[in-house]
Amino acid sequence: QLQLQESGPGLVKPSETLSLTCTVSGGSISSNSYYWGWIRQPPGKGLEWIGSIFYSGSTYYNPSLKSRVTISIDTSKNQFSLKLSSVTAADTAVYYCASPRLSGYSPWFDPWGQGTLVTVSS
C-alpha cells in the first residue's frame, strides 16, 4: 500500500527558497503507474494545487506558481521534491504530497501525506 511522508524545514525566511521532500514507501517512484504531486493549504483557506511530476521527469505546474516552482524526482531514494523560490508570507501553508491518478493534471489524488506546516517569517 502506497504511503507518502513529507519532510523539510518548518520555517523559511522571506525571499529564500522553500524545499520539501516526499518519501514514498510501498511502491516504486519509478513505476509508470504513478504520478507524484504537491498541494498546499494556507491557514484558513482552501487547497491549492502546486504541480505534479512523472517518473520520466515530465512536469505539470499551476500557471500562477510556475515561475517559482520546481518539482524533481530522485529515483535512487524513492523521493520527490518541491522547491519554491522567492517565498513571502503568502506562501505560509500546510504542504501535502500526494499521488495523482492517471495523469499529472488529475484532481484524483490518492493517497496523500499527512502534510507539513511551513511558515515564512524572518
Added chain:
Amino acid sequence: QSVLTQPPSASGTPGQRVTISCSGSSSNIGSNHVYWYQHLPGKAPKLLIYRNNQRPSGVPDRFSGSKSGTSASLAISGLRSEDEADYSCAAWDDSLSGLVVFGGGTKLTVL
C-alpha cells in the same frame, strides 16, 4: 478566493442526512469530473468520491456524490460523530493553461 464555491460550514445530528454543495463553472465542473476529499485534523486527506459519484474501496456507502451542470454535491447519510471533518471538492479547469482547482472547504459539525 477558491475557484469552486462551497459553504464554509454545515451541521447535522447523528443519523441525519446532510449535503455539501460545490459550485463551479462550465470550464471546470461543467465539463470535467468532480472529486471529494475528507480532512481530519492532523491526518492525511482522504479520497471519498472520484469521477463524480464513484466510491473507492473502503469508503462507506453512506457517502455519495452527484453532479448536475456546473454544480456537484456530497451527501452523507446516517451521520456519525466520526464524520466531523472538513470536506473539499476538486476538479480540472480547462481555462487558460489548465489547472486543478479546489473548493474552499466545508467544516461539517455533528451536533
